[in-house]
Amino acid sequence: MEELQQITEFKTSPELVAKLQQYSIQKTYKAGDIILNENAHIRSIPIVTKGTLKVIRTEEDGREILLYYIKTGESCIMSFLGGLHNETSKVKAEVEDDAEILFLPLEKVSLFIKEYPQWLDYIFRLYHKRFEELLEVVNAIAFKKVDERMLDLLHKKVELTGNHTLNITHEQLANELGTARVVVSRLLKQLEEIGKVKLGRNKIVLVEN
8 A cells, every 4th residue: 555655664664564454454434524432442543544633632521622633644642552551542533634544453553563663663753743742732722822722723724634725613613722612703703804814604714924
């Protein structure tokens, strides 16, 4: 599979790529599909070969916050760690853009760690990247205003999709930021007034300056 062959750590091990293809199950999902729920048992590890996932944490009061995105060629380190320690999932993984995903059974994950150093390098790289992204989330919540966080999130979505027109509701945006819809609507209106965005029905256009 070409997408797997393009992963940096896998380029030196065609055998590992072949094993991943042999033992994984490929599935296709539409935007909005949930591939992993909080408190669910983890039986396999997802590797995204097309599209994007978003990983979300839900609080007891129902509020949600976006932790990070999983792009093509990446996996969910939370699934790695939870699965290896026989724990249930602490996060929810939702499809952001239509996606194709390989699911590798947990027993193969452990076997590959022993047999392929490239697989371990892959896990460590993802762990490092996710750790930095989670630090950014903590920093943003602690030190940034909601309008700054929202603008950062909009820019990140544009970067992921390559499209300045985002099909997203104020409610969805509020959920990802962990704030109220009325706050998001008010801030978006302010951003529109200063020419940062253009608002439509379930649509936000990020304006380049």
